[in-house]
Amino acid sequence: MTEMKAVGLYKYLPASDPECFVDVSVPKPEPKGHDLLVRVQAISINPVDTKVRAPKDQVEPTPKILGYDAAGIVEAVGEAVTLFKPGDKVYYAGAINRSGSYAAYQLVEDAIVGPMPQNLSFAEAAAMPLTTITAWEALVDRLGIPAERGASKGKSILIINAAGGVGSVATQLASYFGLTVIGTASRPQTEAWTKKHGADFVISHRQEFLPQLQAIGFAEGVDYILCLHSTDRHWKNMAEAIKPQGRxxxxxxxxxxxxxxxxxxxxxxxxxxxxxxxxxxxxxDRIKQHQLLETAAQLMEQGMIQSTMHEQWQGINAANIRLAHQQIEANQSIGKLVILA
Amino acid sequence: MTEMKAVGLYKYLPASDPECFVDVSVPKPEPKGHDLLVRVQAISINPVDTKVRAPKDQVEPTPKILGYDAAGIVEAVGEAVTLFKPGDKVYYAGAINRSGSYAAYQLVEDAIVGPMPQNLSFAEAAAMPLTTITAWEALVDRLGIPAERGASKGKSILIINAAGGVGSVATQLASYFGLTVIGTASRPQTEAWTKKHGADFVISHRQEFLPQLQAIGFAEGVDYILCLHSTDRHWKNMAEAIKPQGRxxxxxxxxxxxxxxxxxxxxxxxxxxxxxxxxxxxxxDRIKQHQLLETAAQLMEQGMIQSTMHEQWQGINAANIRLAHQQIEANQSIGKLVILA
Known part of the structure; x- marks a missing residue:
């Protein structure tokens, strides 16, 4: 059986522990049914990675492979795949209950994979899938905002933590859909990043929202709020800042x-x-993840959405992954951290 | 100044107290701006009436008039009214922060009034507005169900307490929109009432929902749930019974x-x-209440929606209102209780 390199974990340890991730060699998987086998070219790290790794009393008999963002090249496809063929460049987040992207190769179901934006590098593309899916589903499928350019003119959205991974995409998408976007940020660097992505206003998430919104002309609050930071901490402020019948x-x-x-x-x-x-x-309806990644790729190719990559490192290995987890847990992220294979 | 008869309260007392409502004579109001003055012909009683009346330490210097459902005849209109003219028959719920319908005459803003269904008596019409507005807004504006005949074929909704006032309209509307309707009821009488309104299935709200749903073919639960009974008591069961991405x-x-x-x-x-x-x-957007009452009136005229009146009494007076409150608080209601002027 062919082997491949990967970064795995056996125990769930703090990111400060040098043994929290291990460089391993594991069997290279083979695609069946609707699966693609993808040669991973770049990955990005998300807060969910650190939540899955968080310390607990459990031991994995074989290395567990995390990682929920990748860009790569289709190496082989299962017999039921029609959406992609070997050689296609793709980007995807994958599924949290399957083996992840901290590996040389990965299996992923075709319905949740998108064609990689042609104008982006693997690194730039790897920054996008998880946050794009999250931002799109939150805005379109949960908040019910029409996914059409300019269709929501006159409506407003408050995006809490607009400079983070999801916030950086949500700001761009909401702006494209025509919403007036008020992003929250708390440092000059994150404020500038948020404005760069199209936020019309930036307010602080360290003060009450409604008075700040009223000061910039939103007397009754906003039509929508997207919370990408502690729901507990912002609950009362959100209840005050949302308009009647808001979402x-x-x-x-x-x-x-x-x-x-x-x-x-x-x-x-x-x-x-x-x-x-x-x-x-x-x-x-999970094919909608394929469809939204495809639409988002077109928007990136048209220059409507920019990659939110903020840093790129070289080498998907245990040392880099551990450092990346430390950085995410420091909770000061701007945009996305990408690691090239 | 002309006087009119009304039923008022000065103190907030239990419905068992003979003084909880008082027959009074108060100034007859005059319509200005967008207000209609309506000669009330029939009213219906809702649970919200009893919540407003619920005992508390507060005294009203002038009689407070409750009542949030009426059918009647427009007597006069304010100078800005264009939707209605004197002589029009109307039905409406009104606003909870204004004087209510336990009175010979009432002021109400045109934007929240509908033309009375032509095929209904005043009593049958008075049963409908508050519950129709509530059911329509819940289904269409909150759950996002398209307000078109048959448009939601293949989708399912669980209506908890389907035989109550709101449930009796919601069952009919959901069925008209094409949803498969599973109503809950707990007595033979309420079960029959629920089926009469178009429920495809009736299950019990005294047992867990998901196993009952699975037994009738909804293996993964339902797309929508409308809770018209204790949210606390049903919360966990709703969380189990709702499909992924459900509302x-x-x-x-x-x-x-x-x-x-x-x-x-x-x-x-x-x-x-x-x-x-x-x-x-x-x-x-409050004109939407006028619009939905108008659409619902057409559906009633076409026989698509039936009045949910279950009982009618004669005489809007303190004694009848007090008895009606007692009956509502006994929490065994089927459809609506109407009182004719």
Whole structure:
């Protein structure tokens, strides 16, 4: 059996522990059915990677391979694949319940893979899939914003933590859909990054939202809120800042009970967005992830959406992955950190 | 100044107290701006009436008039009114922050009034507005179900407490929109009532939902849930019974914290529906209440929606109103209780 290089874990350890990731050699998988076998060229690191790695008392008998973002080249395809062929360049996030992208090769189901934007490098492309899927699903499928250029003119959205990975894409997409975008940031560097991506206004997430919104002309608050930071911490401020009949979506699970009743008099809505819902539950509509990645690739090719890559490193190995996890956990990220194979 | 008869309250007392409502004579109001003055012909009683009346330490210096459902005849109109003219028959719920329908005459803003269905009596029409607005807004504006006949074929909705006032309309509307409707009921009488309104299946709200749904062929649960009964009591069952990416709406405010995180892995949504949001916040889109009442009137005239009146009494007076509140609080209602002027 052919072997391949990968970065795995046996134990769930703090990122400060040199043994948290291990360079391993594992069997190279073979594609069947709807799977593509992809030769990974670049990956990016997301907060979810560190959540999966978080310390717990569990031991893996064989190396567990994380990683939920990649760009690469299709090496081989299962017999049921019609969307792609060997040689195609692709980008994808994959599924959290399958082996990940910290590896030389990876299997991924065709329905959740997109054609790589032709104008981007592998590194630039690898920065995008997980955050693009998350931002798109949050805006379009959860908040119900029409996925058409300029269709939401006159509507407003507050994006909390607009300079992070998802925020950097969500700001661009929301702006493309015609929304007035108010991003939150707390440092000059993140404020500049957020404006670069098309935010009309930047406010602070360290102060109450509604007074800041009122100061820039949103007397009654905003039509939509996308929370990409502690849902607990921002809950009351979101309840105040959302307009009557407004819609809030969040990707960050709450740790304490939330006062859902604060939204009652406004008939407001709250949606969770978790980009692995479609692949993990194998929902019949998961082809929509392929479709949105394809549409997003076109928008990138047209220059409407920029890659949110902020740093690129060389070498998918245990040392780099460990450093990357440390950096993500420091919670100061701007855009995306990419590692080239 | 001309006087009119009304039923008012000075103190907030239990419905068992003979003084909880008082027959009074108060100044007859005059319409200005966008207000209609309506001669009330029939009213219906809703759970919200009893919540407003609920005991508390507060005294009204002048009689407070409740009542949030009426059918009647336009007596006079303000100078800005174009939608209606004197003599028109109308039906409406009104606004919770204005004087209500337990009165001979009432002022109401034109934008939230509908033309009375021509095939209904005043009593049959008075049963409908609050529950129709609530059911329509919950289904269409909160859950995002297209308001077109048959458009949601293949989709399913669970309506918890389908035989109540809102449930009786929601069942008919959801069925008209093409949804497969599973209503909950717990007595033979409410089960029959629910089936009469078009429910495809009836299950019990005294047992877990998912096993009952699986037994009738909904292996993964339902696309939508409309909760018209204790949100607290049904929360976990709803979280289990909703499909991935499904949407839940409720009209009953929770009393305990809810585990919102139960919906996270499914990327599910939760919406509140409170029909007074539009009139109380004076949202720019409140004309939609006029429009939906007009559309619903047409559906009633076409026989697509039946009046949900279950009982009618004669005489809008303190004694009848008090009895009606007692009956609503007994929490065994089927359809609507109407009182004729």
């Amino acid at each position: 809030i979506a969040s990707i960050v699970e709450n740790e304490q009970p939330l006062e859902l009743g604060l939204l009652k008099s406004k008939s407001a809505s709250f949606s969770w967005e978790f980009m692995f819902t479609r692949p993990v539950y194998q929902t019949p | 839940i709406a409720s009209i009953v405010e929770n009393e305990q914290p809810l585990e919102l995180g139960l919906l996270k892995s499914k990327s599910a949504s939760f919406s509140w529906e409170f029909m007074f949001t539009r009139p109380v916040y004076q949202t720019p």
